[in-house]
């Protein structure tokens with residue numbers, strides 16, 4: 001009888017832990033995962049760069065920049081902000097945008113292009129919003145307020 005009880009207890013524990021690991025697998029993906037991890041973010045940033053070039057509200061500001069460095073740094077920044085295992089090693093936002101006189105229209109234009117780039121990469125709307133939310137605290141630094 002004691003053995004049967006122990007066997008039952010063992011089975012219940014096994015079932016419980018199986019449920020637990022199933023739960024882990026079905027739990028909702030992180031923002032970083034939803035963005036396609038670092039490689040997905042790198043593609044989004046590449047698409048963003050094409051959109052910037054086409055956008056007369058902001059393209060003049062980007063004339064002559066080191067595109068490769070901008071791509072690497074923005075990818076690392078978005079990777080880190082979305083909870084990924086990256087560390088941004090570029091300059092502070094206030095420093096890199098100083099003297100640019102970024103306007104509200106330009107800030108919004110960049111955010112809009114980022115949303116379009118995410119849309120092109122089939123990122124779910126909820127994840128798009130969560131990434132934009134992470135950028136809001138950078139607004140005063142980029143606008144130099």
Ligand code: HEM
Nearest residue numbers: 058061062065073074077090091096102106107110135142
């Ligand atoms: C959410 C908004 C923005 C984010 C997250 C962002 C992020 C960044 C990052 C990470 C860099 C690289 C910094 C470095 O290499 O040290 C950068 C550089 C730059 N950003 Fe932004 N930025 C934003 C908005 C804007 C806007 C609105 C403009 C202008 C219209 C702008 C113009 C530039 C330019 C021209 C550079 C290159 C500076 C240089 O290499 O000298 N950014 N930005």
